[in-house]
Each structure stands twice: as C-alpha cells, then as structure tokens.
Amino acid sequence: MSSDTRILGIEGTAWAASAAVFDAGSDDVFIESDAYQPDSGGIHPREASEHMHDAVPRVVERALDHARETHDGPATESPVDAVAFSRGPGLGPCLRVVGTAARALSQALDVPLVGVNHMVAHLEIGRHTADFESPVCLNASGANAHLLAYRNGRYRVLGETMDTGVGNAIDKFTRHVGWSHPGGPKVEAAAEDGRYVDLPYVVKGMDFSFSGIMSAAKQRYDDDVPVDDICYSLQETIFGMLTEVSERALSLTGSDELVLGGGVGQNARLREMLQEMCDQRGAAFHAPEPRFLRDNAGMIAVLGAKMYDAGDTLALEDSRVDPDFRPDQVPVTWRRDEPELAAGRGADAAGDERTQVRGAEALVDVAPDAGLVTKRREPKRYRHPDLDERLRRERTTLEARLTSLARREGVPTPVLSDVDSRDARLELEYVGERDLRDALAPDRVRDVGRHLARLHQAGFVHGDPTTRNVRVDGDRTYLIDFGLGYHTDHVEDYAMDLHVFDQSLVGTADEPAPLREAVREGYRAVGDERVLERLREVEGRGRYQSQ
Numbered sequence: 001m002s003s004d005t006r007i008l009g010i011e012g013t014a015w016a017a018s019a020a021v022f023d024a025g026s027d028d029v030f031i032e033s034d035a036y037q038p039d040s041g042g043i044h045p046r047e048a049s050e051h052m053h054d055a056v057p058r059v060v061e062r063a064l065d066h067a068r069e070t071h072d073g074p075a076t077e078s079p080v081d082a083v084a085f086s087r088g089p090g091l092g093p094c095l096r097v098v099g100t101a102a103r104a105l106s107q108a109l110d111v112p113l114v115g116v117n118h119m120v121a122h123l124e125i126g127r128h129t130a131d132f133e134s135p136v137c138l139n140a141s142g143a144n145a146h147l148l149a150y151r152n153g154r155y156r157v158l159g160e161t162m163d164t165g166v167g168n169a170i171d172k173f174t175r176h177v178g179w180s181h182p183g184g185p186k187v188e189a190a191a192e193d194g195r196y197v198d199l200p201y202v203v204k205g206m207d208f209s210f211s212g213i214m215s216a217a218k219q220r221y222d223d224d225v226p227v228d229d230i231c232y233s234l235q236e237t238i239f240g241m242l243t244e245v246s247e248r249a250l251s252l253t254g255s256d257e258l259v260l261g262g263g264v265g266q267n268a269r270l271r272e273m274l275q276e277m278c279d280q281r282g283a284a285f286h287a288p289e290p291r292f293l294r295d296n297a298g299m300i301a302v303l304g305a306k307m308y309d310a311g312d313t314l315a316l317e318d319s320r321v322d323p324d325f326r327p328d329q330v331p332v333t334w335r336r337d338e339p340e341l342a343a344g345r346g347a348d349a350a351g352d353e354r355t356q357v358r359g360a361e362a363l364v365d366v367a368p369d370a371g372l373v374t375k376r377r378e379p380k381r382y383r384h385p386d387l388d389e390r391l392r393r394e395r396t397t398l399e400a401r402l403t404s405l406a407r408r409e410g411v412p413t414p415v416l417s418d419v420d421s422r423d424a425r426l427e428l429e430y431v432g433e434r435d436l437r438d439a440l441a442p443d444r445v446r447d448v449g450r451h452l453a454r455l456h457q458a459g460f461v462h463g464d465p466t467t468r469n470v471r472v473d474g475d476r477t478y479l480i481d482f483g484l485g486y487h488t489d490h491v492e493d494y495a496m497d498l499h500v501f502d503q504s505l506v507g508t509a510d511e512p513a514p515l516r517e518a519v520r521e522g523y524r525a526v527g528d529e530r531v532l533e534r535l536r537e538v539e540g541r542g543r544y545q546s547q
C-alpha cells in the first residue's frame with residue numbers, strides 16, 4: 001500500500017453510524033461511532049435511517065477534525081485522499097443516507113469516491129491486521145454468515161447460511177425471551193452458568209441453517225428449560241457448526257490460515273472454538289480486535305485505501321448503493337498480483353503417495369498396496385463432548401449404511417469391511433488414484449452429476465459432495481464420505497446437494513463454468529428436471545435479510 005494514503009471511511013449499513021480516518025503511513029485507524037439502539041424489538045429500518053440522518057454528519061465531523069489535526073500539508077489541501085463508503089449490503093434507507101453524505105463530501109473536499117462492499121471489508125480488516133497471505137475467512141455478522149476464499153480475482157462464497165444471518169438468529173431468540181437488542185452479548189453472559197441440552201445441528205457441506213435450531217430453542221424456553229442452559233447450548237451448537245464448516249473450508253482449499261470477521265466474532269466462545277480447531281489441525285487463526293469486528297468505518301477506510309491505491313474509484317453517476325451487494329460480485333482489484341490458494345492443481349497431478357490424510361472430520365490411514373483405508377473420526381476438542389460424541393457416532397453409522405446403499409443403486413463407492421460406531425471407525429476399500437479436486441475434468445464431473453441423480457432417485461442425499469469427496473481412477477469416479485447424508489424426498493434437499501457440489505467447484509476450479517455445466521448435463525441424463533429448476537431458484541435467492 002502507498003505509505004502516505006489517507007482515507008476517510010463512512011459506515012452506516014444498519015445500526016452503526018461511524019466515520020474513520022485511516023493513515024497508511026502510521027497504520028493508525030481513528031474511529032468515531034454512534035450506535036442506534038431500538039426502544040423495543042429489533043432494528044426498524046426507518047428509525048435506523050433517521051438515526052443515520054442525525055448521527056452520520058456528527059461522526060464525520062469528528063473524523064474530519066482528527067484528519068485535519070493530523071494533516072501535515074497546507075490547510076487549503078484536503079486532509080484525506082479519498083472518501084470511502086459502505087455501498088452495501090444493508091438496509092436501503094440507511095445506505096442511501098450514507099451514499100448521499102459520501103458524495104457530498106467527495107465534492108466538497110474535491111477527492112475521489114470509493115465504494116466498498118461491507119462484507120469484503122469485514123474480511124479484509126482481518127487480513128490486514130493478521131498479515132496473512134491467503135486466508136479462508138469466516139464472516140459471522142448480524143445479517144450474514146459466510147465462508148469466503150480468494151480465487152482468480154474474486155472472493156468466492158464457499159458456504160453460507162441458508163436462512164438468516166447468525167447474529168439475527170440469536171437476536172430473534174432473545175426477542176422471544178424479552179431481552180433488548182442486541183441479544184448476542186446477553187446470550188454470551190447467560191451461557192456462563194448454563195448446561196448442555198441437545199438442539200438440532202444442521203450443516204450441508206459448507207452451508208448451514210439456523211431456523212430449526214431457533215424454533216427448537218424457543219420451544220425449549222416455552223417448555224421451561226432454564227434460559228441459561230438454552231443460551232449455553234445455542235452457543236455450543238451454532239458456533240460448533242460455524243467452526244466445523246470453517247474446518248471444511250480449510251480442508252477443501254488447502255489453506256492453513258483462518259480469519260474471523262463480523263460482530264458475532266466478538267463472542268469469546270466462538271473465538272475459542274476457532275482457535276482450538278486451528279490448533280488441532282496446525283493452522284493459524286486470527287481475530288481482529290473487537291472495534292474492528294462489529295460494524296465500524298475503520299474497516300471501510302482500510303479497504304478503501306487498498307482500492308484507492310489500485311485506482312478503483314467511482315464516478316459520481318456510478319455510485320448507487322446496493323442493498324443486496326454480494327461479496328462475490330466485487331472485482332478484487334487490489335490483489336491482482338498476489339498468490340492464490342494451492343487447491344485445484346490442474347489436471348492429473350501426481351496420484352496418492354500418502355499414508356495418512358487429514359480430512360475435515362477424520363484421520364484416514366491409507367494403505368493403497370493393501371487396498372484398504374481406515375477412517376477414524378477423531379474427537380474434536382472445540383466441540384462440547386456430548387455433541388461431539390453424538391455427531392461422530394451418528395455420522396459413522398450413516399456413512400456405513402449409505403455407502404453400501406449407494407453401491408446398490410449403481411454408484412461406485414468403496415466396499416465396507418468393518419464398522420465400529422462407538423469408536424467412530426470405519427474400514428473401507430481403497431478406491432481411485434487421486435481426489436477429483438486434483439483431476440478436474442468435464443467428463444468426470446458429468447459422471448458425478450449422474451451419481452447424484454441416482455442417489456436422489458433412491459430417496460437420499462450425499463450431504464457433502466465436494467471435489468475432495470470424489471475419487472478418480474481414469475474415467476471412473478467414486479463417491480466417498482457419506483457421513484452427512486440422509487433420507488429425504490424433498491426436491492429442495494436434492495437441489496441443495498447439487499448446490500454444495502457446485503460451490504465446491506467454484507471454490508477449487510480456475511474455470512468453474514464448463515464444469516458446472518457438465519454436472520447439470522450428467523444430472524439431467526438420469527435425474528428429475530425439477531431438481532435443476534429448484535437449483536436455479538436456490539442460486540437466485542438473495543440471502544440478505546435485515547431481520
């Protein structure tokens with residue numbers, strides 16, 4: 001980054017009216033914020049935008065005072081090089097207030113305008129403060145929850161919530177209980193004295209959903225389960241899910257760096273779980289300090305500086321705000337010459353020479369000469385022991401059952417030679433020569449499309465069809481790792497299964513488009529067109545929800 005760049009940042013997507021000055025030379029970030037606190041219930045868009053109206057000019061003035069005080073040049077010169085603002089995602093009425101303020105300032109100071117994606121800012125602030133090269137990022141904020149990794153000029157969404165953002169889910173529960181907004185810190189405090197009760201646990205590949213958990217939590221509360229116990233268990237379950245999908249993303253991409261972003265990242269238990277998971281697999285973990293996790297203009301100014309240095313500024317007429325602005329829509333102009341994740345090493349990299357493989361869930365001992373692998377789901381230290389045992393046992397049993405069932409449906413899978421569910425151990429036939437991730441080709445991917453259609457026609461899903469869970473041997477493709485599978489006759493579940501595979505192609509292939517087309521062709525040849533229609537619908541869903 002240019003060493004003398006100074007940027008004014010403005011944030012106001014939902015609750016935080018915030019302005020900041022980032023000085024690249026000293027790496028100093030001055031932040032002035034004013035929070036909107038609803039009198040009752042959750043965030044009301046109109047009230048929030050009225051707050052922005054009042055508070056944005058105030059915080060901007062304070063930030064500008066600071067910029068002037070610390071500015072070396074003549075008083076007639078602008079104390080900042082550009083004005084960066086949150087363009088979205090967020091609440092439309094709030095975004096418009098911020099957009100208008102930013103445009104006016106850029107004209108008054110006669111400096112360029114930089115339009116920042118708020119979610120990418122949540123991610124970049126961690127990369128900036130950690131000095132990581134190419135981390136996977138878990139964004140855990142109020143209105144969002146997703147896993148991102150950089151690939152080929154974009155941040156790819158590897159996994160995300162299928163319903164509400166993680167903070168909003170927690171806040172909905174606390175509203176039910178009658179606690180004031182925001183609920184996250186109150187749940188964290190109440191959890192200290194809680195004990196564990198079972199709640200639904202829902203991950204699909206690297207996607208996840210909170211609605212079932214939240215209904216169950218409210219029901220438990222209505223059934224007089226102590227609220228401390230529910231809060232404790234909500235944290236164990238929800239953060240356990242987020243940690244598990246983060247580990248899957250590390251495993252799939254081959255990255256050994258994880259950063260956390262977003263307001264829920266202020267939660268100490270979430271940070272502890274992610275740290276523990278990274279320690280157990282030898283990865284590095286970084287969470288920025290709390291003032292950079294919750295919504296703040298500091299992160300907008302820091303990313304604004306990177307964009308400004310890359311020449312990525314906005315003409316006034318192109319500076320519309322976008323309430324549904326997704327992180328994968330942003331051309332990453334400021335990382336053009338940087339290294340990428342190592343995954344997807346192109347066609348037919350060398351085959352297996354390994355004796356032990358660490359997956360996201362299991363340690364797999366591989367003996368290709370003996371034609372055998374032994375897979376053991378290791379206890380995860382980050383997870384509550386009761387939840388850990390339940391998941392390891394259930395998944396081992398399911399994997400054994402569905403692996404055999406799939407083969408009966410004509411889908412190549414390893415033959416099972418032994419199962420010990422209590423020890424979460426399986427002994428399986430060694431299949432394939434390498435993972436599909438290292439040997440991506442349209443014919444093979446088309447084959448996977450056919451396999452998935454066969455499973456669905458038999459009334460179950462794989463649950464985690466990724467390019468690491470397909471083994472390849474010449475033209476032949478085998479499905480492995482059925483531990484997240486389940487029986488279902490819902491078109492939505494079938495479409496989600498395809499969506500998970502699709503996202504893993506996007507996460508591991510340099511040019512995913514022909515591969516994504518191939519999987520659909522394969523599916524169409526065997527399966528039901530309605531599933532593909534539903535897949536299009538799943539993809540088209542704007543996931544941003546304000547409440």
Ligand SMILES: C[C@@H](O)[C@H](NC(=O)OP(=O)(O)OC[C@H]1O[C@@H](n2cnc3c(N)ncnc32)[C@H](O)[C@@H]1O)C(=O)O
Pocket residue numbers: 013014015089090091118122140141142143144165166167168170171182183184185188262263264265266267268293294295
């Ligand atoms: C689009 C933008 O407006 C939105 N912003 C946002 O959600 O604010 P953020 O500051 O990132 O996160 C707020 C959420 O963070 C939760 N939160 C705050 N402290 C928490 C804690 N200690 N434990 C759990 N959740 C916490 C709050 O309950 C609230 O739901 C977003 O980033 O999704």
Ligand SMILES: Nc1ncnc2c1ncn2[C@@H]1O[C@H](COP(=O)(O)OP(=O)(O)OP(=O)(O)O)[C@@H](O)[C@H]1O
Pocket residue numbers: 248251252357358359360361362363364366373375414428429430431432434435468469471480481
């Ligand atoms: N039957 C098998 N034959 C050959 N290789 C295998 C077999 N089972 C597993 N492997 C290898 O071990 C790796 C991890 O296995 P598996 O996916 O079952 O574990 P996991 O921990 O559930 O992984 P993840 O959750 O990351 O997909 C696979 O990607 C594959 O390279």
Ligand SMILES: [Fe+2]
Pocket residue numbers: 118122141142262263294295
């Ligand atoms: Fe946010």
